[in-house]
Amino acid sequence: MPDGTPTGQGRPLRTARALRQAGLIVPEAEAGAAAVAARYAISVTRHVAGLIDAADPADPIARQYIPDPAELVTAPGEIEDPTADQPFTPVKGVVHRYPDRALLKPLLACPVYCRFCFRREVVGPDGGVLSEAELEAALAWFEGTPAVREAVLTGGDPFMLSARRLRAILARLGAVPHIETLRVHTRVPVADPGRVDAALVEALRGAGKPVFVAVHANHAREFAGPALDALARLADAGVVLLGQSVLLRGVNDSGGALEDLVRAMLRARVRPYYLHALDPAPGVARFSVPDAEGVALVEGLRGKVPGFAVPVFVRESPGGGGKKPVRA
Ligand SMILES: *Cc1c(COP(=O)(O)O)cnc(C)c1O
Numbered sequence: 001m002p003d004g005t006p007t008g009q010g011r012p013l014r015t016a017r018a019l020r021q022a023g024l025i026v027p028e029a030e031a032g033a034a035a036v037a038a039r040y041a042i043s044v045t046r047h048v049a050g051l052i053d054a055a056d057p058a059d060p061i062a063r064q065y066i067p068d069p070a071e072l073v074t075a076p077g078e079i080e081d082p083t084a085d086q087p088f089t090p091v092k093g094v095v096h097r098y099p100d101r102a103l104l105k106p107l108l109a110c111p112v113y114c115r116f117c118f119r120r121e122v123v124g125p126d127g128g129v130l131s132e133a134e135l136e137a138a139l140a141w142f143e144g145t146p147a148v149r150e151a152v153l154t155g156g157d158p159f160m161l162s163a164r165r166l167r168a169i170l171a172r173l174g175a176v177p178h179i180e181t182l183r184v185h186t187r188v189p190v191a192d193p194g195r196v197d198a199a200l201v202e203a204l205r206g207a208g209k210p211v212f213v214a215v216h217a218n219h220a221r222e223f224a225g226p227a228l229d230a231l232a233r234l235a236d237a238g239v240v241l242l243g244q245s246v247l248l249r250g251v252n253d254s255g256g257a258l259e260d261l262v263r264a265m266l267r268a269r270v271r272p273y274y275l276h277a278l279d280p281a282p283g284v285a286r287f288s289v290p291d292a293e294g295v296a297l298v299e300g301l302r303g304k305v306p307g308f309a310v311p312v313f314v315r316e317s318p319g320g321g322g323k324k325p326v327r328a
């Protein structure tokens with residue numbers, strides 16, 4: 001069902017066995033997938049499973065989520081913390097690299113686990129939820145740091161929090177006088193759209209400040225069916241939607257795929273923002289696209305699509321220098 005028809009609710013597929021039983025990997029691939037699962041988290045929601053065309057060995061949705069034994073091989077130059085957040089962590093769960101904005105990472109769980117994730121060494125279903133005391137310390141840091149004008153919730157995926165918890169965090173941050181805007185980075189609207197329910201939307205409204213939601217999606221087919229409904233609920237609530245993608249070999253590394261992706265975003269009221277160069281986390285080499293090719297692909301969009309639909313092609317500087325535009 002590659003058209004995004006809902007496949008019903010149900011628990012995400014989290015093991016090699018579950019992937020095999022769902023027909024998403026062949027029996028011969030189960031042992032290799034299990035070996036990957038022993039090291040990195042796996043999760044494919046029922047919604048995403050319904051987007052995958054299992055008959056196509058090059059399916060661009062499957063490629064993002066289905067484990068591959070190549071992940072257990074670390075290529076030269078791949079490092080465990082490619083964004084080097086650690087030196088910029090004033091209190092647990094906070095990253096403050098730019099003066100006016102700081103990240104809050106309340107948890108490290110995601111609806112799906114992307115095989116190319118730059119935080120793959122730390123994300124997972126049972127890791128990284130801040131304790132009440134840690135969250136309190138992080139929120140107090142935001143309250144006591146007047147230079148910070150934007151709080152950016154990331155993780156993991158903040159939309160994996162209960163609406164009650166998300167509402168409490170956003171209300172607290174929204175009440176801080178020097179915090180002018182809030183931002184949430186998430187894959188939930190396209191990976192588990194049913195989570196974007198009335199309670200979640202209310203939690204965003206409850207912030208009382210402008211809320212920007214940056215949606216991570218890499219292929220046009222991720223914008224279909226219930227995902228479009230979820231994005232419409234957010235946009236209708238006054239949330240400004242931004243699109244974030246990673247340039248990935250075999251997923252969006254052609255002019256046509258990239259154009260289709262940004263056009264799918266526009267139809268969903270999502271403004272393309274960043275196209276990230278792949279960060280060199282361990283075992284992600286099969287997704288790598290040379291910089292010069294990426295620059296040419298993004299330049300190829302200019303003139304073809306509205307100017308505001310051309311994302312900025314960026315890369316994290318190794319050693320914690322932050323995001324920088326990639327140049328040929
Ligand atoms: C990416 C990032 C941000 C947000 O950067 P923008 O360019 O404003 O999207 C903020 N803090 C850190 C540490 C980041 O890595």
Ligand code: SF4
Pocket residue numbers: 109110111112113114116117118119120123155156157187216
């Ligand atoms: S949703 Fe984001 S943080 Fe989570 S696995 Fe995918 S890329 Fe990593």
